[in-house]
Amino acid sequence: MMAIPTQEELKEGTVLLIDKPLRWTSFDALNKLRRLMKAKIGHCGTLDPLATGLLICCTGKMTKRITEYQKQEKEYTGIIHLGAITPTYDLESEPEQFKPTDQLTEEQIRAATAEFTSTIMQIPPAHSAIKKDGKRVYELAREGKEVKLDPRPVTITTFELTRIALPEVHFRVVCSTGTYIRSLANDFGAALGCGGYLQELRRTKIGAFSVDEALTVEQWVKALKPETAPE
Secondary structure (H helix, E strand, O other): OOOOOOHHHHHHOOEEEEEEOOOOOHHHHHHHHHOOOOOOEEEOOOOOOOEEEEEEEEEHHHHHHHHHHHOOOEEEEEEEEEOOEOOOOEOOOOOEOOOOOOOOOHHHHHHHHHHHOOEEEEOOOOOOOOEEOOEEHHHHHHOOOOOOOOOEEEEEEEEEEEEEEOOEEEEEEEEOOOOOHHHHHHHHHHHOOOOEEEEEEEEEEEOOEEHHHOEEHHHHHHHHHHHHOOO
16 A cells, blocks of 8 residues: 655645545546645546556655556456447446347357457447547437447557356556547457447556555545645
């Protein structure tokens, strides 16, 4: 676990590692901490509300390094559910187009990872925060408008399956910034011919930073409150 900085250190500039809880947005976590300090603060890349894990926040002069940290390689663990798809590629929408998976062998499933372990062209989810024509594409998708996004290059250096218990496939991925694990889950299911969506996701590393060093939001609140409690 990381050391707790003083208010002076926060104002001067430091890095805070947060273990973001499920169903919180990255801004929820950031704002919770912002209210407990007298310092400028920003985060280094969002996590979807249905994802947990490492969120890096920078305070003071360290906010100048946010872009640097955003560009670093990331590691995720999670579960891909095979045999159905969802419009959002995760459980923010209901599964549909169900297909059987009992015809798949472990060898087939493991072999399919090779197709994605390289620099690939990936199409981001239609339900994402990317802007198109001045609007977030998830807003367009929610309005029922057709969203066409161009594929973009991402690099997946590791796509390891840690457990197969159909319809669930547990994985570990190491990838470049800009990679959508939701898209990877959808594309992986398509490659196997049965569909797939992201059931669970946890970000475990960003560059040299690990979630093992992070504190939960509750731990940060408890640690920072004594110095900022009203008299």
